[in-house]
Amino acid sequence: MPTITYTIAIDRNHDGIFEDDITSDVIEARWSLGLAQPYDSIAEISRAHITVRNPTGTYSPERNALDSGTRVQIQSNDATTTRTHFIGFIDTIEPTTGDWGEKLALIHLHDIQVWLDDSPVVIRPQIDVTADTVIDTLLNEAILRRAVIGGYCVIDVDGYNSIDSVSIFPEDNVMRHFDAGKTRFAYVGDWWGETVPARQGIRELVASERGRFYINRDGEAVFLNRHYTLVTKTLSATFSDDMQGLEYTYGDNRLNRLSIILTPREIGAGNAILWQLDSPQRQAQGTQTTLTLNFRDDLNQPIGMLEFDSLSTTFNTVEDGMGITITDNVSVEIMETGFTSMQVQIRNNNPFDVYLTGLTIVGKPLYRRDPLEIVVSDGEGMHIYGLQREVLNLPALSDVETAQAFAEYDLSRRKHPSGTVRTLTTTTRDHPTNVVSLTLFDRIRISESQTGHTAQDYFIIAESHQVSQGGTQHTVTWTLEPADSQRFVIVDDSTIDNAERVITPY
Numbered sequence: 232m233p234t235i236t237y238t239i240a241i242d243r244n245h246d247g248i249f250e251d252d253i254t255s256d257v258i259e260a261r262w263s264l265g266l267a268q269p270y271d272s273i274a275e276i277s278r279a280h281i282t283v284r285n286p287t288g289t290y291s292p293e294r295n296a297l298d299s300g301t302r303v304q305i306q307s308n309d310a311t312t313t314r315t316h317f318i319g320f321i322d323t324i325e326p327t328t329g330d331w332g333e334k335l336a337l338i339h340l341h342d343i344q345v346w347l348d349d350s351p352v353v354i355r356p357q358i359d360v361t362a363d364t365v366i367d368t369l370l371n372e373a374i375l376r377r378a379v380i381g382g383y384c385v386i387d388v389d390g391y392n393s394i395d396s397v398s399i400f401p402e403d404n405v406m407r408h409f410d411a412g413k414t415r416f417a418y419v420g421d422w423w424g425e426t427v428p429a430r431q432g433i434r435e436l437v438a439s440e441r442g443r444f445y446i447n448r449d450g451e452a453v454f455l456n457r458h459y460t461l462v463t464k465t466l467s468a469t470f471s472d473d474m475q476g477l478e479y480t481y482g483d484n485r486l487n488r489l490s491i492i493l494t495p496r497e498i499g500a501g502n503a504i505l506w507q508l509d510s511p512q513r514q515a516q517g518t519q520t521t522l523t524l525n526f527r528d529d530l531n532q533p534i535g536m537l538e539f540d541s542l543s544t545t546f547n548t549v550e551d552g553m554g555i556t557i558t559d560n561v562s563v564e565i566m567e568t569g570f571t572s573m574q575v576q577i578r579n580n581n582p583f584d585v586y587l588t589g590l591t592i593v594g595k596p597l598y599r600r601d602p603l604e605i606v607v608s609d610g611e612g613m614h615i616y617g618l619q620r621e622v623l624n625l626p627a628l629s630d631v632e633t634a635q636a637f638a639e640y641d642l643s644r645r646k647h648p649s650g651t652v653r654t655l656t657t658t659t660r661d662h663p664t665n666v667v668s669l670t671l672f673d674r675i676r677i678s679e680s681q682t683g684h685t686a687q688d689y690f691i692i693a694e695s696h697q698v699s700q701g702g703t704q705h706t707v708t709w710t711l712e713p714a715d716s717q718r719f720v721i722v723d724d725s726t727i728d729n730a731e732r733v734i735t736p737y
Contacts, residue, residue: 233311233664235307235308235659235663235702236307237306237307237308237705238252238254238304238305238306238308239252239254239257239304240252241301241303242301245379245381246381247379249302256284256290258335259281259282259697259698260279260281260282260699261280261281261695261696262278262280262305263278263693263694264317264448264693265671265691265693265694266443266710266712268692268710269692269710269711269713272434272437272438272441272443272444273437273444274445274446274671276341276342276348277342277446278339278340278341278342279305279339280337280338280339281303281338281340282336282337282338283337284334285334285335288326290338291336292324297321297324298321299320299322300321301320301321302318302320302378302450303318303320303321307667309663309664309667312668314448315448316448316696318448318450319342319450320340320343321340322339322340324336324337324339325337342450343450344430344446347375347429348430349428350428351427351429352372352427352428353372353426353567354369354423354427354570356420356421356535356536358418358419358537359417360415360416360419361412361413362414362416362436362440362442362454363409363411363454363456366409366433366444366452366454367407367409369433370433370452371404372429373404377404378405378406378450408447408454409453410455410456410459411456412440412442412454412456413456416436416629417496418597418627420569420570420571421496421535421597421599422494423533425523425525425569425571426569435625435626436627438624438625439628440627441637442455442456442457445671448670448671455672460672460690460712463672464674465674467668467669468665468669468673468676469676469677470657470662470675470678471677471679472679473662474655474656474679475656475657475661476654476656476708477656477679478654478655479651479652479679480650480651480653481650482616484645484651485646485647485648486619486641486645486646487608487613487642487646488606488613488620488621489607489623489638489641490604490605490620490638491604491605491606491622491623491625491637492605492622492623493605493630493631494600494602494603494626494629495600495629496597496599497600498595498596498597499595499596500595501538501594502540502594503596504592505534505536505592505593505594506590506592507590507591507592508587508588508589508591511547511550511551511552511588512577513550513585513586514577514579514585516579516581516582516583516584517582518579519578521576522574522576522577523574524573524574524592525572526571526572526573526592526596528598532598532599533571534599535571535596535598536568536595536596537594538594539568540594540595541592541593542590542591542593543589544563544589545587546579546585547586548583549586552586557581557585560580560581561580562577562578563575563577563578563590573592603631605634605635607635607639609642609646612646612647623641625637644713649713650682650683651713652687654709654710655675655709656706656708658705659704659705666705666707669694669709670691671691671693671694672690673691675691675711676688677689677711687714688713689712689714690712690714691709691710691711692711692712693710694710695707695709
């Protein structure tokens with residue numbers, strides 16, 4: 232058994248170098264990353280909790296500066312390979328209080344998804360695009376604490392605003408590894424209104440692709456298209472009656488009625504009115520006002536703007552428009568254009584109040600029609616095993632054929648009860664290399680004699696670690712999802728005459 236050592240270090244200078252090694256102070260480290268359950272589209276927020284000795288207040292931020300947002304790294308080394316297990320940002324620190332007691336501190340870490348949840352994004356019309364392209368845009372528009380800020384310009388922050396000694400941030404605010412999406416979406420974002428939280432937008436795009444999104448061990452964003460788990464055949468490890476723990480169920484994740492909701496779209500004629508002022512707007516002398524105009528139809532449903540034609544305005548000295556028309560020193564300027572909204576700034580540089588009595592935006596609209604529901608069911612399964620239903624709302628989908636293929640695929644892989652391993656737990660004592668090396672969406676094979684579960688393949692979709700006792704005890708629990716390529720035909724890769732496999736247009 233190789234000797235495995237662990238290093239936990241802090242990037243105090245925010246320059247990407249984890250120079251402050253705190254390993255000797257660490258009592259216990261726990262971390263987790265990945266999806267909550269099989270077939271989810273987006274991962275949970277990755278988190279870590281590090282318990283440290285704090286006798287001199289080293290980890291008491293009001294005594295020794297340790298800011299929220301500072302990055303911490305967890306690594307291991309087995310004498311041949313150094314592996315990163317987690318990189319996250321400090322969220323909160325909880326030092327124990329008082330002169331007596333253990334004098335400990337608990338450091339809480341998280342990944343960038345916390346900020347993706349809170350970051351409102353406005354994106355321009357996305358037409359005929361794949362999920363990876365839109366996710367890339369959502370990430371770049373999100374407000375994120377970048378991995379490295381040392382050496383870059385941060386306005387009004389001491390040490391980061393000396394223009395001659397710093398650089399401008401690159402466009403990408405987080406490293407990313409993206410598959411190309413398989414589905415081309417005709418229109419994306421016309422259902423978001425003024426803004427959308429970046430993580431919500433990502434979740435809806437990934438779900439509509441039937442792909443996966445997560446933050447990996449290095450803190451990088453990863454998008455996998457829906458074919459990844461079908462075509463990834465490389466086996467990373469095999470377990471046969473040598474696990475410390477196995478959570479096994481029969482009939483879990485069964486499904487015999489599936490509804491997929493999609494939204495048809497219709498392109499309207501050009502030069503249509505997308506927004507019109509309902510009532511006069513007073514603009515005080517020497518002021519400016521910023522307004523967000525949401526495009527809505529007669530049923531108060533969002534309208535997408537495919538093309539912008541014109542913006543027309545009328546200013547008057549009186550509210551009813553019967554006074555003098557004003558054209559000098561007044562303006563309405565377009566500040567930002569989204570798919571379903573426009574932000575404008577109204578200015579009045581005159582020494583008297585004026586009224587905006589007319590404002591009309593004209594363009595080519597994209598209308599969202601009533602949602603369609605595609606339903607597939609297994610009548611035999613419902614009557615034999617009992618109803619087990621699910622509804623998927625895939626807002627980027629507008630194509631019935633694609634929705635039908637998705638529904639048939641999901642039903643076919645889950646309609647028959649089967650034995651499934653939900654989680655596998657092991658330690659570095661039994662599987663030292665696997666514990667430190669296996670990570671998200673690695674493929675493993677499991678056999679267990681008592682259940683008769685033999686040579687079944689799974690993908691790791693979540694990992695949860697606990698290291699204690701000076702690094703001598705390391706336990707991991709992997710959450711698993713069945714590998715579907717054992718059940719379906721892959722053209723140019725599968726044996727067609729295998730009677731247990733089916734062909735699906737996925």
